[in-house]
Amino acid sequence: MRPPVVVSDPAVLADRLHAWRSVGSSVGLVPTMGNLHEGHLGLVRSAAASVRHVIVSIFVNPTQFGPNEDFARYPRTLEHDLAQLTGSGCDLVWAPSVATMYPLGPGQGFGVSVPAELGNILCGDARPGHFDGVASVVLRLFNQVGPDMAFFGEKDFQQLRIIEHMVNDLSLSVRIKALPTVRETDGLAMSSRNGYLDSGQRRQAPLLHRVLSQCVARLDAGQDWTAVQTEGLAELATAGFDVDYLALCDAETLAGPDPRRPMRLLVAARLGSTRLIDNLAVQPRGTVGTS
Numbered sequence: 179m180r181p182p183v184v185v186s187d188p189a190v191l192a193d194r195l196h197a198w199r200s201v202g203s204s205v206g207l208v209p210t211m212g213n214l215h216e217g218h219l220g221l222v223r224s225a226a227a228s229v230r231h232v233i234v235s236i237f238v239n240p241t242q243f244g245p246n247e248d249f250a251r252y253p254r255t256l257e258h259d260l261a262q263l264t265g266s267g268c269d270l271v272w273a274p275s276v277a278t279m280y281p282l283g284p285g286q287g288f289g290v291s292v293p294a295e296l297g298n299i300l301c302g303d304a305r306p307g308h309f310d311g312v313a314s315v316v317l318r319l320f321n322q323v324g325p326d327m328a329f330f331g332e333k334d335f336q337q338l339r340i341i342e343h344m345v346n347d348l349s350l351s352v353r354i355k356a357l358p359t360v361r362e363t364d365g366l367a368m369s370s371r372n373g374y375l376d377s378g379q380r381r382q383a384p385l386l387h388r389v390l391s392q393c394v395a396r397l398d399a400g401q402d403w404t405a406v407q408t409e410g411l412a413e414l415a416t417a418g419f420d421v422d423y424l425a426l427c428d429a430e431t432l433a434g435p436d437p438r439r440p441m442r443l444l445v446a447a448r449l450g451s452t453r454l455i456d457n458l459a460v461q462p463r464g465t466v467g468t469s
């Protein structure tokens with residue numbers, strides 16, 4: 179089987195899209211920064227089941243990294259990614275240059291300013307400007323590809339909600355499809371950053387998911403959130419995590435939780451210099467079941 183074709187020239191992308199569109203074919207986009215894992219491949223398979231042609235974008239977006247973050251060392255693994263995508267249902271890899279994405283330079287020119295109540299909380303608190311960078315690059319990708327559907331993982335839950343709100347607020351004609359987090363067998367959410375963990379940290383890392391699951395069970399049993407949060411934070415600290423936040427939010431708005439509505443429990447914590455995030459659904463009080 180042949181790997182998908184890699185396109186970096188916007189004119190070539192436009193030609194390909196025109197050919198597909200002229201025969202009425204639908205197009206799906208899976209935006210990524212590469213270093214693909216099973217989580218990404220699940221998105222690609224879901225896309226292939228929903229649309230005629232699947233484009234995977236691979237672009238390590240400089241504007242979503244802070245000055246002291248891992249932009250320079252973020253894994254760039256195109257050959258490996260192409261091997262992974264072979265036979266996955268991906269037709270084309272869109273791998274634009276920085277100059278294509280940001281003709282005036284990264285952080286220059288037009289961009290999306292995410293409302294503070296969505297973008298400055300949770301991960302946005304520790305990573306100022308991160309979600310402006312994410313939204314700005316995703317909007318550019320949507321404009322370049324014009325997908326009928328775009329596919330995102332729930333692992334980056336705040337990112338997912340911000341993109342959904344952007345699509346709604348700016349009346350973008352793309353349907354966002356969210357897929358559940360894909361986990362290693364020990365529960366660790368798959369992430370390109372897991373590769374930064376040394377073997378000791380890797381053994382500790384699944385505890386993040388375990389503590390989240392325990393917190394959800396306690397909430398389901400009717401325990402008070404403040405008590406659950408205190409216990410969860412203590413357990414994570416004991417296991418060596420440096421916690422940025424352990425927060426319970428409204429699953430739709432990310433605002434403070436209303437126990438009568440679906441909620442989301444989100445965590446971000448560092449093991450050494452590696453920042454891990456995860457989240458789980460919390461059902462409204464008085465209902466049963468988790469996802």
Ligand code: PAF
Pocket residue numbers: 209210211237239242312315316334337
């Ligand atoms: O989730 C990611 O990999 C990135 O944030 C995204 C959506 C591709 C934008 O750069």
